[in-house]
Amino acid sequence: MAMSEEELRERESWTTIQKENYTIQTILKACIMHKWNISVSFSGGKDSQVLLDMTAWMWKKSEEEHGKKPLNVVFSNTSNEFAKMELFVKEYCDLMERKHDIKIRLYVVRGEKTYYEVVKDIGYPVVSKTTCRKVRDIRKWIKKEKIKWEDISDKLDNGIESANLLRKLGASNTVVLYLTGIRKDNTEGATQSRLPKKWRPLIIADFEVSEECCTILKKIPQKRIQNDIGSIAIIGEMAEESQNRRSKYKKTGCFVTSGKKIMVKPMGFWLEKNVLEYIKKYDLPTFFVYGKLVEENGELRFTGEQRTGCKLCLFGIQFDTERLKRLKQIEPQTYKFAVKPVEEGGLGYRKVIEYINKKCGCNVWIDEEEP
Known part of the structure; x- marks a missing residue:
């Protein structure tokens, strides 16, 4: 109800x-x-x-x-x-x-x-499910229509003018909404319907993302x-x-x-x-990674992880910036596998984290690369 x-x-x-x-x-x-x-x-x-x-x-x-x-x-x-x-x-x-x-x-x-296999075949779960879905749909359109991102990247913030440009280039109403915030009827959609500018660099990243x-x-x-x-x-x-x-x-x-x-x-x-x-x-x-349940200033909290979930998930990593640091402490071999390059049999997380830190203004912890 x-x-x-x-x-x-x-x-x-x-x-x-x-x-x-x-x-x-x-x-x-x-x-x-x-x-x-x-x-x-x-x-x-x-x-x-x-x-x-x-x-x-x-x-x-x-x-x-x-x-x-x-x-x-x-x-x-x-x-x-x-x-x-x-x-x-x-x-x-x-x-x-x-x-x-x-x-x-x-x-x-x-x-x-x-x-x-999911990461290798489909893409990384990074930032949020909503963001990944938007990026994935935009990338699909760019690939299909053979659009050059540099030709449109600085023309997305002019409201209906931007929407009409994308429509001429074959963009669906959904993609237009994600990139400009303009609906099919040329009204403005809700703020959350548009892909934030912060995450636009994911559109041209040399790795796939997926929700x-x-x-x-x-x-x-x-x-x-x-x-x-x-x-x-x-x-x-x-x-x-x-x-x-x-x-x-x-x-x-x-x-x-x-x-x-x-x-x-x-x-x-x-x-x-x-x-x-x-x-x-x-x-x-409770599972050991939570640590102990303690009371501080009248509120309960765990001394360890606040959630278990999927240990390698990167959704929300922009907020929980030391998640990988804690993973390294709990399961050092898993962390080592995660940051190892894909071509060496790892998950390639180092490249992903360094990219969103540099291109998207994040501050996610990752250790210095070993020589």
Whole structure:
């Protein structure tokens, strides 16, 4: 159900116990609606840990209704997790079985490509999914129409005049919008619809960028197993995590239905602080890279990584500028592989980071190249 920004903010202001109760009721509603054919998407990260704990509690309380069926849990091994994540996932599922006295059926799924192959064949996940998509579409048009970037790069900021120029050169309405901010009807689009000037150098970079890694490595394998076992997905995605997710959640609420695609986002209105409060309240063990959960000035935080996710992902690297430095400390061999040139069998991250630092004004940490 769609909601306004004010309605979402109201939900976000609820206490953690209020959110816990509402989320459990939402999960229960989804289970009843779909005859208990659900699967929890579990990454091993803190958000999905909280989701699984609540779902497991509800599952036990409802065992008469579902006949003590095992609870389906799906973990995507993307080849981009920290080294011991899959082991932690299995151990946490074992803990949930003992704690709630239920059975869990854990599915470990993998994509048809590894992360290395996705980067090599399709492109780097850098800056953001939205930026990568815009750059990719623009580059496709330039290649198709054999456009020389230097012929148009200084002619993109004159509004409708720029839009008309690009149209004459065969640009689609989408590409025109990305480069000039002008819509098909010659009105100005929203600010976020235009590719920021800061990232225009990515259009002519000598490496490809792509937003498709998550779809290939996680979404497609999860959807495949959910189709195989006939379940709908329960995911721990929160609106707070990005503007894109916030916009989507306001349009759908907790229940997402689009054609045959059905998923439930029962934690969409949770905030980071609620997740940490829940973990502390129920003393949930967390993956080692988070460090310890401590309280400072009345607020909870982890002493290590604030997120696990994909260890080699470069989305948001312009803000989290020391991510690779921490990776080097946690998994030095992985870091070494990441910065090694592609022609030497590595991922070629050094070239990418040095390019966005020099051409896009970023200040991302990378160590000095070894002689």
